[in-house]
Amino acid sequence: MTSAHYQERRGQLQTYFDRTAVEAWARLTSTAPVSRIRATVRAGRDRMRNTLLGYLPADLNAKTLLDAGCGTGALSVEAAVRGAQVTAVDLSPTLVMLAGQRLPTSLGTGRIDFRVGDMFDSALGAFDHVVAMDSLIHYAVGDVVQVLAGFSARANRSIIFTFAPKTPLLTLMWCAGRLFPRRDRAPAIEPLSERALRHRLALEPALAGWRVGRTQRIASGFYTSQAMELVKQ
Numbered sequence: 001m002t003s004a005h006y007q008e009r010r011g012q013l014q015t016y017f018d019r020t021a022v023e024a025w026a027r028l029t030s031t032a033p034v035s036r037i038r039a040t041v042r043a044g045r046d047r048m049r050n051t052l053l054g055y056l057p058a059d060l061n062a063k064t065l066l067d068a069g070c071g072t073g074a075l076s077v078e079a080a081v082r083g084a085q086v087t088a089v090d091l092s093p094t095l096v097m098l099a100g101q102r103l104p105t106s107l108g109t110g111r112i113d114f115r116v117g118d119m120f121d122s123a124l125g126a127f128d129h130v131v132a133m134d135s136l137i138h139y140a141v142g143d144v145v146q147v148l149a150g151f152s153a154r155a156n157r158s159i160i161f162t163f164a165p166k167t168p169l170l171t172l173m174w175c176a177g178r179l180f181p182r183r184d185r186a187p188a189i190e191p192l193s194e195r196a197l198r199h200r201l202a203l204e205p206a207l208a209g210w211r212v213g214r215t216q217r218i219a220s221g222f223y224t225s226q227a228m229e230l231v232k233q
């Protein structure tokens with residue numbers, strides 16, 4: 001069961017990523033020219049994707065992976081090229097369609113099964129690894145921990161995710177964002193303090209058999225996000 005806040009935020013994110021921002025998102029995740037500001041975001045996201053992919057075993061042959069909130073599918077493709085059997089799920093049917101159109105002609109032994117839906121859905125099955133790149137950054141800490149607890153019941157080895165670290169700049173941007181009328185702005189990013197997040201993870205009973213592994217903050221112009229790995233003990 002997810003919270004009312006989670007469900008409300010999920011609805012806002014679906015509208016945002018499937019309608020309001022779909023063209024900007026399609027462009028940002030392509031190789032088409034973008035503004036200097038967006039180029040810093042693209043560069044940061046490329047570094048983040050490589051970081052998360054680096055947390056996975058080099059040989060992904062026959063390994064199963066959930067790309068939770070796959071967007072236009074770049075991470076799924078790179079994992080599949082390394083042999084992974086990927087299930088890629090996203091709330092936005094338009095982004096999932098775009099991901100399908102962007103598939104390279106060959107994935108070698110890898111495979112991607114695209115789905116439209118909620119990453120929290122247990123019917124997606126169980127996986128060796130779950131990766132959620134920037135798809136939890138809009139949820140409140142309680143909801144993030146609940147989603148991770150849900151993943152822990154379905155992941156055999158690791159859960160790799162990102163969160164928006166609470167930095168003075170992000171806090172300032174968060175406050176500034178609240179000055180704009182709701183219809184004009186993206187669903188707010190929820191900055192989390194690493195200390196508070198670790199504390200909440202340690203208190204979550206479902207994560208008792210898991211430990212925090214590697215973590216890395218990536219800052220590139222207007223992009224700041226932090227990778228974190230949960231490893232099954």
Ligand SMILES: C[S@@+](CC[C@H](N)C(=O)[O-])C[C@H]1O[C@@H](n2cnc3c(N)ncnc32)[C@H](O)[C@@H]1O
Binds near residue numbers: 132
């Ligand atoms: C910032 S984008 C990142 C997309 C992709 N992971 C990437 O890095 O390119 C966040 C994505 O998470 C998806 N998302 C958010 N909440 C979700 C949920 N509960 N279930 C599935 N997808 C979700 C959004 O639709 C959006 O495509």
